Amino acid sequence: MSTERLFDNTEIAFSLKSNSELNRAYLLFKMISYEPLVKVGKVLTNFAIKANLPVDSVIRATVFDHFCGGISEKDCIPVIDSMYEKGVSSVLDFSVEGKEVESFFDAAMDKTLEIINFSQNKEAMPIAVFKPTGFGKPILYEKKSEGVAFTPEEQEQWNRIEARYDKVCKLAKEKDVELLIDAEESWMQKSVDELVTKMMQHYNKEKPVVYNTLQMYRHDRMDFMKKELVHAKENGYFLGYKIVRGAYMEKENERATKKGYPTPICESKAATDENFNDAAQFILGHLEVISLFAGTHNEASCYLILDMMKEKGIAKTDNRVWFGQLYGMSDHISFNLANLGYNVAKYVPFGPVKDVLPYLIRRAEENTSVAGQTGRELMLLAKEKNRRKS
Incomplete structure (x- = not known):
C-alpha cells in the first residue's frame, strides 16, 4: 500500500475550497514561508491589538478563516x-x-x-x-x-x-x-x-x-x-x-x-x-x-x-x-x-478573533519552522490551481 501515492489527489484534497479560497490559502502559505515576515507580522499584530486598532476584519478574512472554524x-x-x-x-x-x-x-x-x-x-x-x-x-x-x-x-x-x-x-x-x-x-x-x-x-x-x-x-x-x-x-x-x-x-x-x-x-x-x-x-x-x-x-x-x-x-x-x-x-x-x-x-x-490570536501566531511560527510543511502545502495548492485551469 505504501508505494501508492494516496495523498496526491488534490481534487479530493481541496474539493471544499472555492477558487478564491484556494488562492487565499496559497497566498497565506507563501507569506508564512518567509520567516522574517512572520516575525514582523507578529509584532505588528500584537501592537495593533494593544492599540485597539480595528484589525479584526483583516485577521478574520485571512489567517483566522483559514485556520479557525468560527x-x-x-x-x-x-x-x-x-x-x-x-x-x-x-x-x-x-x-x-x-x-x-x-x-x-x-x-x-x-x-x-x-x-x-x-x-x-x-x-x-x-x-x-x-x-x-x-x-x-x-x-x-x-x-x-x-x-x-x-x-x-x-x-x-x-x-x-x-x-x-x-x-x-x-x-x-x-x-x-x-x-x-x-x-x-x-x-x-x-x-x-x-x-x-x-x-x-x-x-x-x-x-x-x-x-x-x-x-x-x-x-x-x-x-x-x-x-x-x-x-x-x-x-x-x-x-x-x-x-x-x-x-x-x-x-x-x-x-x-x-x-x-x-x-x-x-x-x-x-x-x-x-x-x-x-x-x-x-x-x-x-x-x-x-x-x-x-x-x-x-x-x-x-x-x-x-x-x-x-x-x-x-x-x-x-x-x-x-x-x-x-x-x-x-x-x-x-x-x-x-x-x-x-x-x-x-x-x-x-473563539473570539483577538482571543485566538496567540494560537494563530503559534500556527504561523510552527509552519515556518517545520521543514517541508509549508513547501508541501504550496506545491499541492499550486497543483490544484493548475488542474482547475486546465
Whole structure:
C-alpha cells in the first residue's frame, strides 16, 4: 500500500475550497514561508491589538478563516457539516489561551461541557478536547510535577482543577463522546499524566473515553506508555492515546540548557519520527487495551499505520483507530483518507478573533519552522490551481 501515492489527489484534497479560497490559502502559505515576515507580522499584530486598532476584519478574512472554524460553536456548523459530507469529522477546540484566573478556568470548563453536549447530537463531532492549562494555572501543574508542597490556597485551587477534569470526563462518558486531553510542557506533564490516568481508571472501564496525549519528541514516552499498559491491565481499564510529535521543542531545549538538566527531547528529527512510529506500532499491537488517535501531518507515518492496519486485519472503520490533522493544514491527508473510508477528524479551533490570536501566531511560527510543511502545502495548492485551469 505504501508505494501508492494516496495523498496526491488534490481534487479530493481541496474539493471544499472555492477558487478564491484556494488562492487565499496559497497566498497565506507563501507569506508564512518567509520567516522574517512572520516575525514582523507578529509584532505588528500584537501592537495593533494593544492599540485597539480595528484589525479584526483583516485577521478574520485571512489567517483566522483559514485556520479557525468560527468565533463560536454555532459559527462552526457550516464548516463541520461540509467536512462531514466528505467523511471528515470535527474536534471543536476552544483555542483561547493564556488567561490565569479562576473565572476563566471555570468558563473554559463550561465551554468544554457545552461542546460535549453539542457533540452528543452531532454525528460529525464524536470527539471533544481540552487543554490542561485551560483548567488551571501552569505553576500548579509545575509544582505538583516537581513534588513541591502546595500552600493551603494552592491546594484548594488544585482540588478545583481535579473537580473540573472529573466533571468533564463524567459528562463525556454519559454522552458517549471521546475526550482528548492535550499535552503540556514536560515540567508540567507529570501531574497532567497522573490526573489523566486517574480519570482513565475511573471512566475507561468499559471502553476508552478519556485520552491522554503523548508528545513523541520526548524520548521517555515509550517507556511511560509501556508502564501505563501494565497498570491498565492490572486494574482493568482501557487506555486512549493521542500521539503527536510535539509542540514545544525550542522552549524545552532552552529550559534544559538554562537549568542544567538533560533535555527530554529526542536527539534528532529522525529519532522523533522513529519514536512516533514505534508508538503507533505498539498501540496497534495492543489494540485490545489501547486506542489510537494519530495526530500527524507526516505522510510516511500515515502510510505505516495504514500498512499495519492492513497487515493486522484492522477494519478502516474500527473506532479504536483515528487519524487527526489541524483545520487548514494537510487536507491532502485528511480528505484522501476519509475518501477511502478511514476514521479522520480535523481539530477545528474557534473563539473570539483577538482571543485566538496567540494560537494563530503559534500556527504561523510552527509552519515556518517545520521543514517541508509549508513547501508541501504550496506545491499541492499550486497543483490544484493548475488542474482547475486546465
